[in-house]
Amino acid sequence: xxxxxxxxxxxxxxxxxxxxxxxxxxxxxxxxxxxxxxxxxxxxxxxxxxxxxxxxxxxxxxxxxxxxxxxxxxxxxxxxxxxxxxxxxxxxxxxxxxxxxxxxxxxxxxxxxxxxxxxxxxxxxxxxxxxxxxxxxxxxxxxxxxxxxxxxxxxxxxxxxxxxxxxxxxxxxxxxxxxxxxxxxxxxxxxxxxxxxxxxxxxxxxxxxxxxxxxxxxxxxxxxxxxxxxxxxxxxxxxxxxxxxxxxxxxxxxxxxxxxxxxxxxxxxxxxxxxxxxxxxxxxxxxxxxxxxxxxxxxxxxxxxxxxxxxxxxxxxxxxxxxxxxxxxxxxxxxxxxxxxxxxxxxxxxxxxxxxxxxxxxxxxxxxxxxxxxxxxxxxxxxxxxxxxxxxxxxxxxxxxxxxxx
Amino acid sequence: xxxxxxxxxxxxxxxxxxxxxxxxxxxxxxxxxxxxxxxxxxxxxxxxxxxxxxxxxxxxxxxxxxxxxxxxxxxxxxxxxxxxxxxxxxxxxxxxxxxxxxxxxxxxxxxxxxxxxxxxxxxxxxxxxxxxxxxxxxxxxxxxxxxxxxxxxxxxxxxxxxxxxxxxxxxxxxxxxxxxxxxxxxxxxxxxxxxxxxxxxxxxxxxxxxxxxxxxxxxxxxxxxxxxxxxxxxxxxxxxxxxxxxxxxxxxxxxxxxxxxxxxxxxxxxxxxxxxxxxxxxxxxxxxxxxxxxxxxxxxxxxxxxxxxxxxxxxxxxxxxxxxxxxxxxxxxxxxxxxxxxxxxxxxxxxxxxxxxxxxxxxxxxxxxxxxxxxxxxxxxxxxxxxxxxxxxxxxxxxxxxxxxx
Ligand SMILES: NC(=O)c1ccc[n+]([C@@H]2O[C@H](COP(=O)([O-])OP(=O)(O)OC[C@H]3O[C@@H](n4cnc5c(N)ncnc54)[C@H](O)[C@@H]3O)[C@@H](O)[C@H]2O)c1
Ligand SMILES: NC(=O)c1ccc[n+]([C@@H]2O[C@H](COP(=O)([O-])OP(=O)(O)OC[C@H]3O[C@@H](n4cnc5c(N)ncnc54)[C@H](O)[C@@H]3O)[C@@H](O)[C@H]2O)c1
Numbered sequence: 001x002x003x004x005x006x007x008x009x010x011x012x013x014x015x016x017x018x019x020x021x022x023x024x025x026x027x028x029x030x031x032x033x034x035x036x037x038x039x040x041x042x043x044x045x046x047x048x049x050x051x052x053x054x055x056x057x058x059x060x061x062x063x064x065x066x067x068x069x070x071x072x073x074x075x076x077x078x079x080x081x082x083x084x085x086x087x088x089x090x091x092x093x094x095x096x097x098x099x100x101x102x103x104x105x106x107x108x109x110x111x112x113x114x115x116x117x118x119x120x121x122x123x124x125x126x127x128x129x130x131x132x133x134x135x136x137x138x139x140x141x142x143x144x145x146x147x148x149x150x151x152x153x154x155x156x157x158x159x160x161x162x163x164x165x166x167x168x169x170x171x172x173x174x175x176x177x178x179x180x181x182x183x184x185x186x187x188x189x190x191x192x193x194x195x196x197x198x199x200x201x202x203x204x205x206x207x208x209x210x211x212x213x214x215x216x217x218x219x220x221x222x223x224x225x226x227x228x229x230x231x232x233x234x235x236x237x238x239x240x241x242x243x244x245x246x247x248x249x250x251x252x253x254x255x256x257x258x259x260x261x262x263x264x265x266x267x268x269x270x271x272x273x274x275x276x277x278x279x280x281x282x283x284x285x286x287x288x289x290x291x292x293x294x295x296x297x298x299x300x301x302x303x304x305x306x307x308x309x310x311x312x313x314x315x316x317x318x319x320x321x322x323x324x325x326x327x328x329x330x331x332x333x334x335x336x337x338x339x340x341x342x343x344x345x346x347x348x349x350x351x352x353x354x355x356x357x358x359x360x361x362x363x364x365x366x367x368x369x370x371x372x373x374x375x376x377x378x379x380x381x382x383x384x385x386x387x388x389x390x391x392x393x394x395x396x397x398x399x400x401x402x403x404x405x406x
Numbered sequence: 407x408x409x410x411x412x413x414x415x416x417x418x419x420x421x422x423x424x425x426x427x428x429x430x431x432x433x434x435x436x437x438x439x440x441x442x443x444x445x446x447x448x449x450x451x452x453x454x455x456x457x458x459x460x461x462x463x464x465x466x467x468x469x470x471x472x473x474x475x476x477x478x479x480x481x482x483x484x485x486x487x488x489x490x491x492x493x494x495x496x497x498x499x500x501x502x503x504x505x506x507x508x509x510x511x512x513x514x515x516x517x518x519x520x521x522x523x524x525x526x527x528x529x530x531x532x533x534x535x536x537x538x539x540x541x542x543x544x545x546x547x548x549x550x551x552x553x554x555x556x557x558x559x560x561x562x563x564x565x566x567x568x569x570x571x572x573x574x575x576x577x578x579x580x581x582x583x584x585x586x587x588x589x590x591x592x593x594x595x596x597x598x599x600x601x602x603x604x605x606x607x608x609x610x611x612x613x614x615x616x617x618x619x620x621x622x623x624x625x626x627x628x629x630x631x632x633x634x635x636x637x638x639x640x641x642x643x644x645x646x647x648x649x650x651x652x653x654x655x656x657x658x659x660x661x662x663x664x665x666x667x668x669x670x671x672x673x674x675x676x677x678x679x680x681x682x683x684x685x686x687x688x689x690x691x692x693x694x695x696x697x698x699x700x701x702x703x704x705x706x707x708x709x710x711x712x713x714x715x716x717x718x719x720x721x722x723x724x725x726x727x728x729x730x731x732x733x734x735x736x737x738x739x740x741x742x743x744x745x746x747x748x749x750x751x752x753x754x755x756x757x758x759x760x761x762x763x764x765x766x767x768x769x770x771x772x773x774x775x776x777x778x779x780x781x782x783x784x785x786x787x788x789x790x791x792x793x794x795x796x797x798x799x800x801x802x803x804x805x806x807x808x809x810x811x812x
Contacts, residue, residue: 079520084531110539114485117531118524121601125523133516135793154583155575165571165588169561170745177560179588182571183604184611191608195527195601198589202597205590206737207792331612339576387541 002026003286004138006075006127007097008068009053010035011236012143012278018094018233019279020228020286021066029053030087031098032074034119038105043090044378046236046242047252047370048222059232069090076122083130090134093286096142098123099192102145103327104383105242106189112122113188120192121199128203139289141212141282146302146340147213148194150184151332157339161213161298186332187385200296200393208292212285217271217279217302217340220247221359222366224276235275237366239374241381247272247311248377251360254319255367256374263381264328266309267335271302274353284348301341303352311355318360327392332383408432408495409692410544412533413503414474416441417642418549418625422501424632424639425685426692431778434495434576435459437504438480439524443523444511450649452656452786453776454628465638480753482528485649489536496540499692502548504529504596509553510735510789512595513649518538519594527605532763534609547618547688552677552708552746554600554621556590557738563745567619567704586754592738593791606702614698618691622684623677623708623746625655627765628772630682641681643772645780647787651705653678653717656768660725662780670734672715673741677708680759690754706748709758717761724766732805733798737791765808 003020007013008029021027031053039045044087057068073081075098096125099120100106106116126144149158163181166174180201185191196213203209206255227235238244239252250260273281279303290297312323328334347353384390409426413419414435427433437459445451457465463474479487481504505526506512512522530548536729537544557565569587572580578719585608592598602619609615633641644650645658656666680688687707718729734740759765790796 025633031441079516083516110485110489110535113535114528114532118528121527122520122524126520129519154573154581155577156573156581157576163571163573164571166558167562167569170563171561175560175562177588182583182585182588185604186609186612188608191604194604198597198600198604199523202591202594206592 001286002028003091004028004030004091004094005097006030006093006094007099010097011238012275013097014056015224015227015275016097016279016282017068018060019224019283021060021068022064022247022365023245023283027068028070028071028091028123029068030073030075030085032072042240042242044240044299044375045373046241046381047367047373048234049235049370050234050236051232056233059230059257060170061235063230075126075159076119078131079126082126083133085134085176086130086138087134090136091138093139093141094127095282096124096140101189102243103189107187107385108242108383110351112145116188117192120193122362124196125263128199128209130153131209132207137210137292139210139286141214141285142196142200143191143306144196144213144215145190146167146215146217146300147187148183148189148197149181150190151268151336151338152184155337157341159341160300161296161345163213186330192210197334204294204296210290210292210294212290212299214281214285214299214301217273218245219273219275219278220245221275221363223362224279240378242383246270246308248363250315251363252367252374253379254315254321255364256371256376258323258376258379259322259324260312260315261380262309262312262323262325263330265334266312266325267307268332269305269307269336270338271305271338272355273302274359277303277350281345281350284345284350288348297343300340302340302342304354305340306355314355315360319364324399327396329381329384329389329393331389407498407692410434410436410495410497410500411503411507412436412500415439416503417644418681419503420462421630421633421641421681422503422688423474424466425630425689426614427466428470428632429689433474434477434497435474436446436477436479436481436491440506442509442700448646448648449653450646450781451529451779453773453779454475454640454643455776455779456640456642457638459790462639463666465636469639480485481532482525485532485654489539492536493540494580497544499545499547501532501688502530502546508649509593509595510787513791514595514648514789520548522594523598527601530602531605534605534615537615537761538609543616543698544614545618545622547691548602548606549604550599550619550621551596552621552623552706553596554589554591554603555568555587555591557674557742557744561743563747564573564706565747566706566750567621567702572633573606581801591647592736598705610700610702616696616698616700618696618703618705620687620691620705620707623679624651624653625679625684626651627681627769629768630685646784648789652714654769656718656721657769657774658780659785660727661719661770662777662782663727664785665728665730666718666721666784667786668715668729669736670731671740672713672718672731673746674714674738675711675742676714677711677744677746678761679708683709683756683759687751687756690756693755705747705750707744707751708748710760711744712761719763721766725770730805733802735787735790735795735799737795739796
């Protein structure tokens, strides 16, 4: 298949590109490299030394014999070029990773909120409009997030995208109705994924676009079978307070003798998936394309859930690190349950790589190897969700008031 | 109160500005005049001769002694100026009309889809981000549409914004959950209003913004008590295939001996409200502001529902016009029921001006008075929802194949 990987220079996009290329697909990466620019803006860098995308593609050709082509294109700003590129190249499938994806970054300031909404909504909608306009019947696979549901405390398992509800009609009879599982996003970033859902629903219904939306958990780990093949194919690894995600951050903190920083009580339960499983899920989703006229196919792309403080304790036991409780910069419930259904990927053959599998140590090894590249001042999370929270965090940066809670 | 009217140069915004000004409020209009530019793009003009906004404000001052100030500002593109303006002027309330509001225009081409999403989502989100950033605790009243619900055929009355559903938890118990009434938008324009809902839900929850969302029916009529006060205060009146809405279009068609063009079987049921009631509802909504921490307050702003073919017959009877059935350029069900709850506005004192009230003739009189300004070639609706529909309409422009259906 001819596959376009939008956002293919990113943390999940790059290993996905390699994985699909190694399966024999013709892979083209489209990216505006905004993520690299954000590193520059924040004054941080990937823990792992990451080559330019052009260099990475060159090395992959050397190592595998397969070509991956790169196109510099901003999906949100260059609608005309996007449409022309699609019309010329006519992909069979498109994997869409190209959005600003950090919740803390999206809450940093008004400018960051405005950027995230503008970038993410326009990137996704431009793509949909261009597919309709060019009449390309490609299967679109989009990366969404489990976070749209806002980790609510209903105590029910989160289904794969849809919910059957009953509505009472005028005769007092109950009528069944299938709706999108209601979202309750907790950050501007998560909100954009909730908006994406509605864009997809409309374009599937109005234009028969074939769309799969993967509601992904937090991705951990760094290597996949392909990134291991050459030092210069290494994946990016974010550890800073904005882009570093919780489990990977704990592993890095452990590697540099930094206390594992838990926000609030650490009672938040989150869904996780290893990067190797993430790329495998995308392969599986691509094989299971919906047909024109089908509703949007939604998968929960995760393999296990954990409470944040349990993860911290697990990593502490493994590495001897300290755990430190800090005020939570996010506006969210202190504690939540999270039960997630993921039967669809299991039925398609996914064999989960769980935390128990020993890969945690591999990540600590990577972190130790590159520990000299870490700027310790960039490890704390600083974006506060509201002004009140920002003041609270400032008054009590060490979380003294929290001790009693945890 | 100091009230900012965003989109105050438009069809509902202008009479709202006059109405609130005549009640003694300090009114400032913000508009980028994009609607006037779209007239130029489409080569159409308001049926009624409409002065510049500056001239209209000057006349209002002459007639009423009250000042209305105008600010040229693009909410979607000038975030920084919007924020500065708010910070300086600090309104007590904001009425937000400033969006591209025609479904047919939003479906005209890929460029129009892209413009509508970009303009509407960014306008609304920029406003929300600026309110949080400036710390202004203004009551925000937004104009949404009944159309977000997609006129589904559940046979249940559409409630005012929310639905109680039951979710089965892991112990098999049913737990109640209040959700936004699920939307099913039928055009890119309606989709943007569905996106707005999610923006509002987030900012009310995260930042305590006080927001009212008015899900409005189709507005008909042209005069209000204030626009009648001077020829140059006249309201705009759209009759073209993109911006003219169904009842007003029938009345204009009748005035120029054009057949009343019904799309499809005319079995679509729609919700309606007279322009005088629309401005009165906004006054009522402003008085009934939610408190910080409240969920978004949602009203159905409509007074009656009618089937399109019944309206056509009513206008035909009143004026002697012909009714003509044409292929429907929209992708929608041929026939739908629509029952809408609107107890909230009635409880606040709204006294509906219904079609029966004789105001239909006033509109026909206005149409006749300015009939010489009508370009008959602009009356047909030409934007088709999909390529297939466009071809069908082209093959059978006279709707011959429809005769059997209607
Ligand atoms: N990493 C996770 O834990 C995680 C979890 C759930 C969901 N996701 C989703 O998976 C996707 C990929 O995540 P990631 O961690 O690889 O993110 P990333 O930031 O590393 O990669 C995103 C890539 O998209 C590019 N991009 C952004 N906006 C663009 C635009 N307008 N035009 C062209 N390119 C653009 C960036 O330059 C970057 O290379 C995202 O959509 C994210 O929301 C990620
Ligand atoms: N007219 C109806 O029948 C109807 C029905 C339901 C809902 N509504 C809603 O009511 C609101 C007003 O409708 P209307 O009929 O008065 O529309 P309109 O097009 O006449 O007025 C909208 C005004 O907003 C301005 N505007 C648009 N984008 C802007 C931007 N980015 N920055 C600043 N100004 C901008 C336009 O120039 C215009 O003056 C709309 O939001 C519409 O969706 C209207």
